[in-house]
Amino acid sequence: MSRHVIGIFEKIENAASAVRPLERESFKKEDMELLTGCQYPDGAVIEEDWDVPLWKFAVVGGLLGLMVGVFLAGATQWWMNLDVGGKPMAALPPLGVICYETTLLGVILGSLAGLFWFAGLPDWTDLPYDAEISRGKIALLVTCSDERQTELVRKIMVESGAQKVTLTEEES
Amino acid sequence: MSSREDIPADERLPAVETVRGQALDAGIQAGKESDFSISEDRLNDISLRPMFYTTKTYYVLTIILALIVAWGAACWGYQIVMGMGVTDLRHPVFWGLYISAFVFWVGVSHSGTMVSSILRLSKANWRRPILRGAEAMTVFSLLVAGLFPVIHVGRLWRIYYMFPLPNQRELWVNFRSPLAWDMAAIFVYLTSAFIFLFVGLLPDIALARDYCPAKNWRKGYLKFLALGWRGSHRQWIVYEKVSLYLAIFILMIAPSVHTIVSWDFAMSITPNWHTSIFGPYFVVGAIYSGIAGVITLMVTLRWIFNLDEIIRVTHLTNLSKVLLLMSIMWGYFYFTEFITSWYGNNPTETAIWRWQTDRFGPMLFTMLGINIFSIAALAFDSVRKSPGKLFVIGILVNVAMFIERYLIVVPVLTHRDNPFTWTDYIPSFVESSIAVAAMAWFLLLYALFVKILPIVTVSDIREGNALSCDMAFGNRHIRVHGDAEE
Amino acid sequence: MTLKSFNDKHDNDYHWAMVIDLDCCDGCGACTIACQAENNVPTVGEERAYDKRTMSWLRIERYFEGEWPNLRVVFLPMLCQQCDKAPCEPVCPVFATYHNPEGLNVMVYNRCIGTRFCGNNCPFGVRKFNWFKNRWEEPLEQQLNPDISVREKGVMEKCTFCMQRIRRGKDHAKDEGREVRDGEIIPACAQTCPTKAITFGNIRDSKSKVAELAKSKRRHHLLEEHGLETHVIYLKGGE
Incomplete structure (x- = not known):
């Protein structure tokens, strides 16, 4: 007790x-x-003197996001391929744009996960x-x-x- | 909602008049600057009053807004049934008021997160009371903005073709299209703006949970949304770091979103759209109209919910300085865009400019007039210190910026490469109704938000108060703000 | 079977092109009517035509040269230019319009969701949008071409170089185990033109009539400054 x-x-x-x-x-x-x-x-x-290793969550989230971006704008173009008259299957500029967005989304979601993990949330017990x-x-x-x-x-x-x-x- | 009499006497909140009375007793008058820091209990009362007390005016306004929204929804239904022909769009003016409104609302959403994260990162002490209002504005204006492409498409019932959903028809999204980037960017921005808002809200939800009387209907969801936040020191350490991360990364997302919106235009070969300046020009315009939106909303909140002590004139003055800066920057970009195409003297572009000053002359000069006027007016200290004048300027700037978006989208399409297709376009009644209803929808969402979650960043203000004190300085007292980092 | 494997067999044999001799065109408009009948293009009526909502895939653009009374009228039959570097294609988020290996800029109606970005990005203004549900009053629905779909409201459409005729011609040639002969496939507009101003064919076949005509000194393309590599070639010479 x-x-x-x-x-x-x-x-x-x-x-x-x-x-x-x-x-x-x-x-x-x-x-x-x-x-x-x-x-x-x-x-x-x-004094806690606690350097929260939040960057780990952000990095993992960012990498996952990057993978999603590469998968969406790159890999699926080969999987669901469509011949568009000699143009390349997957174009690089769109890949860059999509990857930028998904990576940052991953970082943001990773940071949120970090908040939940380190701050012990959610916890509705008394x-x-x-x-x-x-x-x-x-x-x-x-x-x-x-x-x-x-x-x-x-x-x-x-x-x-x-x-x-x-x-x-x-x-x- | 339970009436006041149902709540036991000791759990009752002080009536609005009482709180006002105390404020006046303490020597604070509406709109008057003071270095008086309010007591902890009064801070709670004033900040959470918008949530717990509802006036008759509020109900009336909400019902009016809801009716406008219902009318807009009916118009949309009519458009879905009849086809896009109920708009005034025609060959080859395929984009019109809806896309202008889309760009406008994405623009409005920008300053919320941008201002909030810049102020957080620079630790500007005056940021505290305006954060929540600005962040909520981002989320709701994005919700409104995201609606417009949906309203705009010809076959709403097939819109899922735009999403990368695995299917057996071997159909996929064309990621070359700026519209696909746009969709990704809006989705990412909406998600992160929502997270940004929620994380900022967390300690205040916990506060509202504790403040909320036991029998109030809000108690249940507040308890749930607070996620069991206790405000322990370790939680605060994590919280600070997460806020920092979110501020940094949302600052990277926000400009990219409006750049991509501008690429919907700039990536085409349409004359006057195909310019490299569009990215930064749109971002600056977005922040400009967004700040004006924040100022308008802040003054409105002050008036409706008596938040004079929380959102003080200093905050409005500081925001108006940012507005002045953005208006000058916007003017610079507009001038650059104009003078390059003027000197280039590309026949198609020149024809469009001439058409713009001719057919759209009144709109163009209203827009330019308002922007020049606002720069001139904001240069005066007396304007920057008057909430009423700032409110008027905020509204005017947003009207001007709506016109500006309209002038970017429409004149080019009515008057482009092939002279045989030259035509005119005036938004139809259905289109205008939907655009007005979208405004009402934004205000309605905001009004409902105020009732269910705290609109004032109480814990941030509390932190600011805890870290500051009055100091005797010669014959007067000044307020000093501390920073633990230094 | 993916689309790619299907295309590989036929790759590079054909590249369809059209030559329009403006010196022959007298602006009679028979081609627009033929197109309308062949491709199930709806008639929209006076009111909508006034609103610039006509659906014609092919139109005769009329321009005036000089001042009254020394006035000269010139005609320009305008249809989809079947650009090799079509600006409408990359902007479509759902691949409703894409480039097929025969150099055609094809339009998949069932995939279109009506964002109308393609129409904005077309400098010729030849893309048409179905603003309303189309109706054919009795007995007009009896003359609809069964080879081509009737488009739903909310989708884009445009000239396809009479895709159904190209397909029929190729099927026929395949049955007989040969290549498509020059002049075997004729789009509705070329078939109807009383002055034979419109010629259609495979420009990759150097002996074909279009290839011959395309060598003409009178050759020009529309809005060439955009670099779209259009495949409708206009011939325009002296007076």
Whole structure:
């Protein structure tokens, strides 16, 4: 059974001040999660230092798109061939135009797939969450293993100026 | 929709008047510049109010738009049953108002994604409130644009011959045709513009999901569309990177799309169409009319939904500066195109120019007049700071740009190589009805969008507010915007 | 069997061309009527003709030279020029119009979806579009040619050099195990022309009448500056 403590902070400074004491109590970075209604610079509260390898998705998507383009405007011309009075079966300029478009479509779809993959979407299950973040509040979520830790976290958060601290438990 | 009384008192949204009152109390007056940053709750209330509160005027306008669309649909049905003869098209004027409208709407779609991605990439701080409106404009104007080739074809029931669908008849698409490129480009652009819009919407859908009262009918689909977005720090890191990628690559797609649209003309041997300048000329014209469209829409949104605090005069002023730049660039391209064919003095082209100034003189001079006027007017600070004047200029510019597209398509066809075929063309009632209905269809789609998804980029504005503060600077206060990257 | 394997057998034997001697043409218009009857070209009536929606594949263009009273009328029979580098072909997204190995610019009505790009790209204005559903009042439908389809509304059409006659002539020659003889295939317009201004034949056969006439000093092509390699050759000499 894992317990999640969510502290709601009004100001970013308060949320940030809770991180250091938590780390001192041997809470690791993986145990803490920051939930916000808008983007904050990395390291403002928690430092992830995570260089998302999104380019892999974009490159794979682009290559797939390029293959679709070559297949459509090149290969199928031989497959569904039609003699047009001595003109070449597959013409290069159209191939270029079609490949440009399909490659970029592949990159865009790849990036979208990357968003879903790395951000863990879609996921409609009830993960620990507090709707207060939509009102501009900052939520700091800490995963604890037992009662003692829970109390400790609650204390640290209140001391750092949390407006509200809630506890959720989930079977696992 | 559930009425206000069904919602428990604590879940009720503040009434419009209350929010207005608070805004006025805080010293903000409509249209007046202020460095006051609004509170988080009020930001939500104001931004999501267009979604949750519907006035009587809105219903009336929507019903009128729907009726116009229905009339257009009826005209289209009539055209399908009777044949293309119900238009005024004739030999050899095979393209007319529909294709002009197609080029126009693809053009309008351009500034949405282009402006949005350029501003995102350059991290212009004033971009925040206008992103969503511009991106949504792209998607809806493309939907309208994509309709016109479908309306235009002679045998609608065989239009699937244009798609590369495997079949047993050994028929395939001719990828040599610019129309096939066009179809590919529009498909790619529509898909990516839709993704761009959706990814931009994601955090705001999550916000609307949290904001939405439990019994509201929107709760269900908002929950679904939010895809379980929690706003965790890791999600935001991914989100930032994906937004960057999308902005870069959509910036590569958008100009290619209008270039390909221009190639529908430039790749032919038709005099005056067969020019290499058409690609960039169309792109510039597209952004020009698109920016005018964005300005018009922004002012409309401000008026209808009281978004004065969100879309402020600064944003309109900045957009109008871009509009000024684009209008000058468009003028330069138009001049270049004209002077090269004038000096070339190719007999066919000269005949077409003469015909254009003669038969289409009033249209040509209206178009040029409006564009020159808008350049002159936008040079004045007082115009750039007045939403009303900008609204008028936005409408005028789009009228002018519609005429410009019409003058590209029609005079050439009525008056080309073979003098025996010279003729005239005036759009018929059916054609004009469909073109007007397309405008109504665009506005209707936009109006419905405002009701189902947040029209204001709330999380982006929130980020801007979080990263900025008021600073005492001598005797006055100034607003400073931070950037974590620097 | 793909189209290619079918074409390989017949490749390069024929290249159809037409010579029109403008010095012989008196503008009587018999060719347009013959074309209309042969190819099921609909008559559209006065009103639509006024709207420039006539369907004739072949028309007599009338031009005036000089000022009244020193006026001279010249005639130009205008039909599809069967360009070797036809501008209408590459722009069709569905291959409804394409080049066949006999140098003909053919039109597949059933494939056409009516984007009308081909018509825009034709500098001669010879492509015709079916703006409405065509009707033949009784008993006119009895004279429709069974060898050629009646076109649906919404498709393009144009002169085919009487494709059905070419096919019949070739079938006939094949049955007898020989090549098509010169003058064996005659399109409706050439057959009707009272002054024999129109000659049709295989220009690849150097002994054929068209090949002979094409060597004439009076030879010219229409809108040659476009470089379309048209296969309707006009002869026009002195007064």
